[in-house]
Amino acid sequence: MPKITLTGLTKFYDRSATPAVDGVDLTVNNGEFLCLLGPSGCGKTTILRMVAGLEHASEGEIAIDDRIVDSVKQARFVPPEKRGIGLVFQNYALWPHMTVEKNVDFGLRLKKVPAAERKARCLDVMTKLRIADYADRYPSQLSGGQQQRVALARMLAINPGVLLLDEPLSNLDAALRLEMRTELRRLHEEFGTTIIFVSHDQWEAVTLASTIAVMNKGTLQQVGTPDEIYARPENRFVAEFIGNPNINMIKLRGEGQTPLGGFASAVFKHLPSGNDAQICGIRPEEIRLCEASDGDAIPVTVETIMPTGGSWIIELSHGAQRIFHSTQSRPHWRIKDKIACHLPTDSLHFFDSAGQRIDAPLLKTAAAERSRPDFLHALNTRTLS
Numbered sequence: 001m002p003k004i005t006l007t008g009l010t011k012f013y014d015r016s017a018t019p020a021v022d023g024v025d026l027t028v029n030n031g032e033f034l035c036l037l038g039p040s041g042c043g044k045t046t047i048l049r050m051v052a053g054l055e056h057a058s059e060g061e062i063a064i065d066d067r068i069v070d071s072v073k074q075a076r077f078v079p080p081e082k083r084g085i086g087l088v089f090q091n092y093a094l095w096p097h098m099t100v101e102k103n104v105d106f107g108l109r110l111k112k113v114p115a116a117e118r119k120a121r122c123l124d125v126m127t128k129l130r131i132a133d134y135a136d137r138y139p140s141q142l143s144g145g146q147q148q149r150v151a152l153a154r155m156l157a158i159n160p161g162v163l164l165l166d167e168p169l170s171n172l173d174a175a176l177r178l179e180m181r182t183e184l185r186r187l188h189e190e191f192g193t194t195i196i197f198v199s200h201d202q203w204e205a206v207t208l209a210s211t212i213a214v215m216n217k218g219t220l221q222q223v224g225t226p227d228e229i230y231a232r233p234e235n236r237f238v239a240e241f242i243g244n245p246n247i248n249m250i251k252l253r254g255e256g257q258t259p260l261g262g263f264a265s266a267v268f269k270h271l272p273s274g275n276d277a278q279i280c281g282i283r284p285e286e287i288r289l290c291e292a293s294d295g296d297a298i299p300v301t302v303e304t305i306m307p308t309g310g311s312w313i314i315e316l317s318h319g320a321q322r323i324f325h326s327t328q329s330r331p332h333w334r335i336k337d338k339i340a341c342h343l344p345t346d347s348l349h350f351f352d353s354a355g356q357r358i359d360a361p362l363l364k365t366a367a368a369e370r371s372r373p374d375f376l377h378a379l380n381t382r383t384l385s
């Protein structure tokens with residue numbers, strides 16, 4: 001299966017404005033399932049459209065394996081139909097005058113696949129995507145979710161080397177989405193297709209993708225496995241975009257760089273001298289609660305306890321400061337209880353004034369070794385809340 005390489009990829013829709021995509025360097029390896037994740041308008045779809053050949057790059061290059069398919073410098077542009085790519089968009093354009101089976105069969109016909117093989121392939125993907133019962137219906141007679149599955153089936157039938165998916169599950173209800181994610185993962189394992197998937201839903205990204213590329217304002221922020229991105233965010237944007245409840249951010253310094261009190265003073269204890277960290281992040285599930293009598297801990301008051309279906313989010317205050325803790329164990333505290341908390345050293349993430357991660361020598365590793373179930377649980381808390 002092909003590898004895709006983006007080098008300095010840039011797109012200006014309007015030369016006088018900021019670019020929609022700004023100097024992106026990214027390699028999607030053979031058979032990789034990569035999710036472009038980021039807030040609305042950050043340039044995800046634009047990248048997908050350039051890879052598909054529906055938009056020209058303004059600068060930089062796109063290569064599929066070793067073949068350059070778009071390069072302004074080399075004055076080369078390979079049209080979409082010659083790139084060997086399947087594309088499924090949110091608004092999956094099905095042929096309205098064709099039945100489901102004819103839609104799925106369409107690409108195979110174009111490829112002049114023999115009739116018996118076409119029939120078998122169509123039946124196979126329609127069965128896998130659970131639309132075989134609607135084979136004779138027209139798109140207008142299907143629900144949005146069923147149409148989305150037809151669009152996916154149509155692509156999978158031709159078994160493209162590269163599959164580009166732009167939020168293809170957005171029209172499905174929660175249960176069907178979950179089912180389709182499992183199905184997509186299974187299909188990916190079975191077909192080994194290189195997939196680029198666009199989403200702004202972090203839960204979808206971590207459950208589906210082997211690699212996540214987090215984007216913001218047209219630029220790539222971090223590329224890594226879901227675990228890497230959660231456990232070792234490269235900057236504040238990534239730290240705050242991934243995980244729910246959101247990571248707690250503790251401001252460490254005030255005017256003139258004076259160290260702040262409260263939670264910040266507890267954090268300073270862990271900071272080697274000379275470190276110029278401005279902000280410290282700690283994931284809610286990493287905060288440890290204890291009895292008020294624990295002398296070394298930070299005294300806090302329980303402000304709210306929010307059940308989120310199998311887990312709980314607890315809001316804690318220390319003076320005017322607030323911090324959120326999450327747990328899978330039913331809390332035995334009550335609102336207004338005076339308790340205390342620890343911020344474990346190896347769970348702290350430090351960022352400088354530009355929001356870039358600082359790796360202090362004393363503060364390492366354990367966070368990176370955090371287990372995936374914890375991570376998924378943390379995200380699941382958001383989904384349920």
Ligand SMILES: Nc1ncnc2c1ncn2[C@@H]1O[C@H](COP(=O)(O)OP(=O)(O)OP(=O)(O)O)[C@@H](O)[C@H]1O
Nearest residue numbers: 013014020038039040041042043044045046047200
């Ligand atoms: N055809 C176009 N002409 C001008 N500007 C465009 C065009 N398409 C997209 N843009 C702009 O480019 C930027 C990136 O858009 P893009 O659709 O790639 O973002 P996205 O991350 O996919 O967003 P979403 O998650 O909302 O689909 C946005 O500011 C958008 O307004």
